[in-house]
Amino acid sequence: MRQQPSQQADLFALDQQRVLYAELCNAFYARELHRLSQQLTHQGDGTRLARLLDSLPYYVERAAFHIVHGHCPLTLDGQNGSWIAKQASKPPQGDKSANLAFFSTYAKVGILVPLLVTQGRLQFVMLDTLDQVSSNRLHCNQAGWFDLDGQYRDTRLSSAQDVQLLVPNKKHFTPACCGHRWQQFKVSSPRTLSLREMLLTTRINWKNFKQPLPMKES
Incomplete structure:
Protein backbone atom coordinates (compact mmCIF):
# COMPACT_ATOMS: atom_id res chain seq x y z
CA MET A 1 0.00 0.00 0.00
CA GLY A 70 11.07 18.70 24.58
CA HIS A 71 10.29 22.19 23.34
CA CYS A 72 13.09 24.70 23.75
CA PRO A 73 13.39 28.02 21.85
CA LEU A 74 17.19 27.67 21.70
CA THR A 75 19.11 26.03 18.85
CA LEU A 76 20.38 22.52 19.55
CA ASP A 77 23.78 21.26 18.41
CA GLY A 78 23.11 17.54 18.49
CA GLN A 79 26.65 16.42 17.66
CA ASN A 80 28.10 18.35 20.60
CA GLY A 81 25.09 17.94 22.90
CA SER A 82 24.74 21.66 23.59
CA TRP A 83 22.34 24.60 23.22
CA ILE A 84 23.24 27.62 21.08
CA ALA A 85 22.00 31.23 21.20
CA LYS A 86 23.46 34.66 20.63
CA GLN A 87 25.54 35.74 23.61
CA ALA A 88 25.06 39.10 25.30
CA SER A 89 28.12 41.35 25.28
CA LYS A 90 28.10 41.57 29.08
CA PRO A 91 27.09 39.15 31.87
CA PRO A 92 23.76 39.65 33.67
CA GLN A 93 23.78 41.47 36.98
CA GLY A 94 21.97 40.57 40.18
CA ASP A 95 19.09 42.82 41.21
CA LYS A 96 18.21 42.63 44.90
CA SER A 97 14.84 44.37 44.60
CA ALA A 98 13.78 42.24 41.62
CA ASN A 99 14.87 39.07 43.44
CA LEU A 100 12.99 40.03 46.58
CA ALA A 101 9.81 40.82 44.64
CA PHE A 102 9.94 37.52 42.72
CA PHE A 103 11.08 35.04 45.36
CA SER A 104 8.98 36.41 48.21
CA THR A 105 5.92 35.71 46.03
CA TYR A 106 6.74 32.78 43.74
CA ALA A 107 9.48 30.74 45.44
CA LYS A 108 8.54 27.08 45.90
CA VAL A 109 10.26 23.72 46.03
CA GLY A 110 11.13 22.41 42.56
CA ILE A 111 11.38 25.73 40.75
CA LEU A 112 14.43 26.16 38.52
CA VAL A 113 16.72 29.13 39.17
CA PRO A 114 19.72 30.70 37.42
CA LEU A 115 22.83 31.54 39.47
CA LEU A 116 25.48 34.08 38.49
CA VAL A 117 28.86 32.60 39.41
CA THR A 118 32.02 34.71 39.60
CA GLN A 119 35.39 32.98 39.74
CA GLY A 120 38.07 35.64 39.81
CA ARG A 121 37.62 37.53 36.54
CA LEU A 122 35.45 34.81 34.98
CA GLN A 123 31.65 34.88 35.15
CA PHE A 124 28.98 32.44 33.99
CA VAL A 125 25.39 31.44 34.78
CA MET A 126 24.52 27.96 36.04
CA LEU A 127 21.23 26.13 36.67
CA ASP A 128 20.00 24.89 40.01
CA THR A 129 16.71 24.02 41.72
CA LEU A 130 15.10 25.12 44.95
CA ASP A 131 14.68 22.22 47.41
CA GLN A 132 13.85 24.20 50.58
CA VAL A 133 11.91 27.44 51.03
CA SER A 134 11.36 29.37 54.27
CA SER A 135 9.93 32.80 55.04
CA ASN A 136 13.27 34.54 54.57
CA ARG A 137 15.64 32.05 52.93
CA LEU A 138 15.94 29.75 49.93
CA HIS A 139 18.03 26.61 49.55
CA CYS A 140 19.40 25.50 46.19
CA ASN A 141 20.16 21.83 45.67
CA GLN A 142 23.77 22.35 44.60
CA ALA A 143 24.73 25.82 45.80
CA GLY A 144 23.13 26.03 49.25
CA TRP A 145 21.39 28.90 51.10
CA PHE A 146 20.43 32.35 49.78
CA ASP A 147 18.50 35.31 51.15
CA LEU A 148 15.33 36.24 49.27
CA ASP A 149 17.22 39.14 47.68
CA GLY A 150 19.66 36.69 46.11
CA GLN A 151 22.67 37.08 48.38
CA TYR A 152 24.63 33.89 49.10
CA ARG A 153 24.56 32.73 52.72
CA ASP A 154 26.40 29.40 52.64
CA THR A 155 29.90 27.92 52.58
CA ARG A 156 29.17 24.94 50.32
CA LEU A 157 30.90 26.45 47.29
CA SER A 158 34.55 27.48 47.18
CA SER A 159 35.49 30.70 48.96
CA ALA A 160 37.03 31.78 45.65
CA GLN A 161 33.55 31.87 44.12
CA ASP A 162 30.92 34.56 44.44
CA VAL A 163 27.38 33.38 43.72
CA GLN A 164 24.22 35.43 43.24
CA LEU A 165 20.66 34.26 42.67
CA LEU A 166 18.99 35.67 39.54
CA VAL A 167 15.31 36.04 38.68
CA PRO A 168 14.15 33.14 36.45
CA ASN A 169 13.54 34.60 32.97
CA LYS A 170 14.67 34.09 29.38
CA LYS A 171 17.48 36.63 29.69
CA HIS A 172 19.04 34.61 32.52
CA PHE A 173 18.14 31.06 31.50
CA THR A 174 19.56 31.44 27.98
CA PRO A 175 23.20 31.92 29.05
CA ALA A 176 22.77 29.19 31.67
CA CYS A 177 21.61 26.71 29.02
CA CYS A 178 24.26 27.72 26.47
CA GLY A 179 27.22 27.86 28.86
CA HIS A 180 27.97 31.50 28.08
CA ARG A 181 30.98 32.95 29.88
CA TRP A 182 32.59 36.34 30.24
CA GLN A 183 36.23 37.07 31.06
CA GLN A 184 36.82 40.54 32.51
CA PHE A 185 33.31 41.43 31.30
CA LYS A 186 34.15 40.44 27.72
CA VAL A 187 32.72 37.47 25.81
CA SER A 188 34.69 34.27 26.36
CA SER A 189 34.39 30.73 25.00
CA PRO A 190 31.33 28.84 26.36
CA ARG A 191 31.68 26.13 28.98
CA THR A 192 30.34 22.61 28.53
CA LEU A 193 27.32 21.88 30.69
CA SER A 194 27.27 18.81 32.90
CA LEU A 195 24.80 16.03 32.17
CA ARG A 196 22.79 17.15 35.22
CA GLU A 197 22.54 20.69 33.87
CA MET A 198 21.53 19.48 30.40
CA LEU A 199 18.74 17.47 32.02
CA LEU A 200 17.65 20.55 33.99
CA THR A 201 17.39 22.56 30.76
CA THR A 202 14.60 20.23 29.64
CA ARG A 203 12.51 21.17 32.69
CA ILE A 204 12.43 24.90 31.96
CA ASN A 205 8.92 26.07 31.16
CA TRP A 206 9.69 28.84 28.68
CA LYS A 207 6.05 29.99 28.75
CA ASN A 208 5.83 30.19 32.54
CA PHE A 209 9.09 30.37 34.49
CA LYS A 210 7.23 30.08 37.79
CA GLN A 211 6.22 26.49 37.00
CA PRO A 212 8.81 23.88 35.90
CA LEU A 213 7.81 21.22 33.42
CA PRO A 214 7.14 17.70 34.78
CA MET A 215 9.51 14.97 33.59
CA LYS A 216 8.03 12.74 30.92
CA GLU A 217 8.42 8.98 31.08
CA SER A 218 11.19 7.84 28.75
Whole structure:
Protein backbone atom coordinates (compact mmCIF):
# COMPACT_ATOMS: atom_id res chain seq x y z
CA MET A 1 0.00 0.00 0.00
CA ARG A 2 1.24 3.43 -0.91
CA GLN A 3 1.89 5.67 2.09
CA GLN A 4 0.01 8.93 2.41
CA PRO A 5 2.03 12.21 2.58
CA SER A 6 1.14 12.63 6.26
CA GLN A 7 2.43 9.12 7.03
CA GLN A 8 5.63 9.82 5.11
CA ALA A 9 6.12 13.06 7.05
CA ASP A 10 5.59 11.23 10.35
CA LEU A 11 8.14 8.55 9.42
CA PHE A 12 10.64 11.21 8.33
CA ALA A 13 10.20 13.06 11.62
CA LEU A 14 10.63 9.81 13.53
CA ASP A 15 13.85 9.05 11.65
CA GLN A 16 15.14 12.53 12.47
CA GLN A 17 14.37 11.99 16.14
CA ARG A 18 16.24 8.69 16.13
CA VAL A 19 19.29 10.26 14.51
CA LEU A 20 19.23 13.17 16.98
CA TYR A 21 18.81 10.80 19.93
CA ALA A 22 21.84 8.77 18.80
CA GLU A 23 23.92 11.93 18.31
CA LEU A 24 23.07 13.19 21.78
CA CYS A 25 23.83 9.86 23.44
CA ASN A 26 27.23 9.72 21.71
CA ALA A 27 28.03 13.30 22.73
CA PHE A 28 26.97 12.76 26.34
CA TYR A 29 28.87 9.48 26.68
CA ALA A 30 32.07 11.02 25.29
CA ARG A 31 31.71 14.04 27.57
CA GLU A 32 30.94 12.14 30.78
CA LEU A 33 33.55 9.44 30.27
CA HIS A 34 36.20 12.13 29.83
CA ARG A 35 34.97 13.94 32.95
CA LEU A 36 34.96 10.72 34.99
CA SER A 37 38.46 9.80 33.82
CA GLN A 38 39.72 13.21 34.96
CA GLN A 39 37.93 12.77 38.28
CA LEU A 40 39.54 9.36 38.83
CA THR A 41 42.98 10.82 38.03
CA HIS A 42 42.60 13.56 40.63
CA GLN A 43 40.60 11.75 43.32
CA GLY A 44 41.37 8.07 42.80
CA ASP A 45 38.03 6.84 44.20
CA GLY A 46 37.49 3.67 42.16
CA THR A 47 34.40 2.54 44.10
CA ARG A 48 32.56 5.82 43.52
CA LEU A 49 33.62 5.80 39.88
CA ALA A 50 32.15 2.31 39.44
CA ARG A 51 28.79 3.51 40.83
CA LEU A 52 28.80 6.51 38.51
CA LEU A 53 29.59 4.32 35.50
CA ASP A 54 26.74 1.96 36.41
CA SER A 55 24.23 4.81 36.44
CA LEU A 56 25.65 6.62 33.39
CA PRO A 57 23.51 4.86 30.71
CA TYR A 58 20.30 5.76 32.56
CA TYR A 59 21.11 9.47 32.83
CA VAL A 60 22.54 9.73 29.30
CA GLU A 61 19.46 8.13 27.73
CA ARG A 62 17.11 10.13 29.96
CA ALA A 63 18.73 13.46 29.03
CA ALA A 64 18.74 12.59 25.31
CA PHE A 65 15.09 11.50 25.40
CA HIS A 66 13.86 14.66 27.11
CA ILE A 67 15.83 16.93 24.80
CA VAL A 68 14.50 15.18 21.69
CA HIS A 69 10.90 15.30 22.91
CA GLY A 70 11.07 18.70 24.58
CA HIS A 71 10.29 22.19 23.34
CA CYS A 72 13.09 24.70 23.75
CA PRO A 73 13.39 28.02 21.85
CA LEU A 74 17.19 27.67 21.70
CA THR A 75 19.11 26.03 18.85
CA LEU A 76 20.38 22.52 19.55
CA ASP A 77 23.78 21.26 18.41
CA GLY A 78 23.11 17.54 18.49
CA GLN A 79 26.65 16.42 17.66
CA ASN A 80 28.10 18.35 20.60
CA GLY A 81 25.09 17.94 22.90
CA SER A 82 24.74 21.66 23.59
CA TRP A 83 22.34 24.60 23.22
CA ILE A 84 23.24 27.62 21.08
CA ALA A 85 22.00 31.23 21.20
CA LYS A 86 23.46 34.66 20.63
CA GLN A 87 25.54 35.74 23.61
CA ALA A 88 25.06 39.10 25.30
CA SER A 89 28.12 41.35 25.28
CA LYS A 90 28.10 41.57 29.08
CA PRO A 91 27.09 39.15 31.87
CA PRO A 92 23.76 39.65 33.67
CA GLN A 93 23.78 41.47 36.98
CA GLY A 94 21.97 40.57 40.18
CA ASP A 95 19.09 42.82 41.21
CA LYS A 96 18.21 42.63 44.90
CA SER A 97 14.84 44.37 44.60
CA ALA A 98 13.78 42.24 41.62
CA ASN A 99 14.87 39.07 43.44
CA LEU A 100 12.99 40.03 46.58
CA ALA A 101 9.81 40.82 44.64
CA PHE A 102 9.94 37.52 42.72
CA PHE A 103 11.08 35.04 45.36
CA SER A 104 8.98 36.41 48.21
CA THR A 105 5.92 35.71 46.03
CA TYR A 106 6.74 32.78 43.74
CA ALA A 107 9.48 30.74 45.44
CA LYS A 108 8.54 27.08 45.90
CA VAL A 109 10.26 23.72 46.03
CA GLY A 110 11.13 22.41 42.56
CA ILE A 111 11.38 25.73 40.75
CA LEU A 112 14.43 26.16 38.52
CA VAL A 113 16.72 29.13 39.17
CA PRO A 114 19.72 30.70 37.42
CA LEU A 115 22.83 31.54 39.47
CA LEU A 116 25.48 34.08 38.49
CA VAL A 117 28.86 32.60 39.41
CA THR A 118 32.02 34.71 39.60
CA GLN A 119 35.39 32.98 39.74
CA GLY A 120 38.07 35.64 39.81
CA ARG A 121 37.62 37.53 36.54
CA LEU A 122 35.45 34.81 34.98
CA GLN A 123 31.65 34.88 35.15
CA PHE A 124 28.98 32.44 33.99
CA VAL A 125 25.39 31.44 34.78
CA MET A 126 24.52 27.96 36.04
CA LEU A 127 21.23 26.13 36.67
CA ASP A 128 20.00 24.89 40.01
CA THR A 129 16.71 24.02 41.72
CA LEU A 130 15.10 25.12 44.95
CA ASP A 131 14.68 22.22 47.41
CA GLN A 132 13.85 24.20 50.58
CA VAL A 133 11.91 27.44 51.03
CA SER A 134 11.36 29.37 54.27
CA SER A 135 9.93 32.80 55.04
CA ASN A 136 13.27 34.54 54.57
CA ARG A 137 15.64 32.05 52.93
CA LEU A 138 15.94 29.75 49.93
CA HIS A 139 18.03 26.61 49.55
CA CYS A 140 19.40 25.50 46.19
CA ASN A 141 20.16 21.83 45.67
CA GLN A 142 23.77 22.35 44.60
CA ALA A 143 24.73 25.82 45.80
CA GLY A 144 23.13 26.03 49.25
CA TRP A 145 21.39 28.90 51.10
CA PHE A 146 20.43 32.35 49.78
CA ASP A 147 18.50 35.31 51.15
CA LEU A 148 15.33 36.24 49.27
CA ASP A 149 17.22 39.14 47.68
CA GLY A 150 19.66 36.69 46.11
CA GLN A 151 22.67 37.08 48.38
CA TYR A 152 24.63 33.89 49.10
CA ARG A 153 24.56 32.73 52.72
CA ASP A 154 26.40 29.40 52.64
CA THR A 155 29.90 27.92 52.58
CA ARG A 156 29.17 24.94 50.32
CA LEU A 157 30.90 26.45 47.29
CA SER A 158 34.55 27.48 47.18
CA SER A 159 35.49 30.70 48.96
CA ALA A 160 37.03 31.78 45.65
CA GLN A 161 33.55 31.87 44.12
CA ASP A 162 30.92 34.56 44.44
CA VAL A 163 27.38 33.38 43.72
CA GLN A 164 24.22 35.43 43.24
CA LEU A 165 20.66 34.26 42.67
CA LEU A 166 18.99 35.67 39.54
CA VAL A 167 15.31 36.04 38.68
CA PRO A 168 14.15 33.14 36.45
CA ASN A 169 13.54 34.60 32.97
CA LYS A 170 14.67 34.09 29.38
CA LYS A 171 17.48 36.63 29.69
CA HIS A 172 19.04 34.61 32.52
CA PHE A 173 18.14 31.06 31.50
CA THR A 174 19.56 31.44 27.98
CA PRO A 175 23.20 31.92 29.05
CA ALA A 176 22.77 29.19 31.67
CA CYS A 177 21.61 26.71 29.02
CA CYS A 178 24.26 27.72 26.47
CA GLY A 179 27.22 27.86 28.86
CA HIS A 180 27.97 31.50 28.08
CA ARG A 181 30.98 32.95 29.88
CA TRP A 182 32.59 36.34 30.24
CA GLN A 183 36.23 37.07 31.06
CA GLN A 184 36.82 40.54 32.51
CA PHE A 185 33.31 41.43 31.30
CA LYS A 186 34.15 40.44 27.72
CA VAL A 187 32.72 37.47 25.81
CA SER A 188 34.69 34.27 26.36
CA SER A 189 34.39 30.73 25.00
CA PRO A 190 31.33 28.84 26.36
CA ARG A 191 31.68 26.13 28.98
CA THR A 192 30.34 22.61 28.53
CA LEU A 193 27.32 21.88 30.69
CA SER A 194 27.27 18.81 32.90
CA LEU A 195 24.80 16.03 32.17
CA ARG A 196 22.79 17.15 35.22
CA GLU A 197 22.54 20.69 33.87
CA MET A 198 21.53 19.48 30.40
CA LEU A 199 18.74 17.47 32.02
CA LEU A 200 17.65 20.55 33.99
CA THR A 201 17.39 22.56 30.76
CA THR A 202 14.60 20.23 29.64
CA ARG A 203 12.51 21.17 32.69
CA ILE A 204 12.43 24.90 31.96
CA ASN A 205 8.92 26.07 31.16
CA TRP A 206 9.69 28.84 28.68
CA LYS A 207 6.05 29.99 28.75
CA ASN A 208 5.83 30.19 32.54
CA PHE A 209 9.09 30.37 34.49
CA LYS A 210 7.23 30.08 37.79
CA GLN A 211 6.22 26.49 37.00
CA PRO A 212 8.81 23.88 35.90
CA LEU A 213 7.81 21.22 33.42
CA PRO A 214 7.14 17.70 34.78
CA MET A 215 9.51 14.97 33.59
CA LYS A 216 8.03 12.74 30.92
CA GLU A 217 8.42 8.98 31.08
CA SER A 218 11.19 7.84 28.75
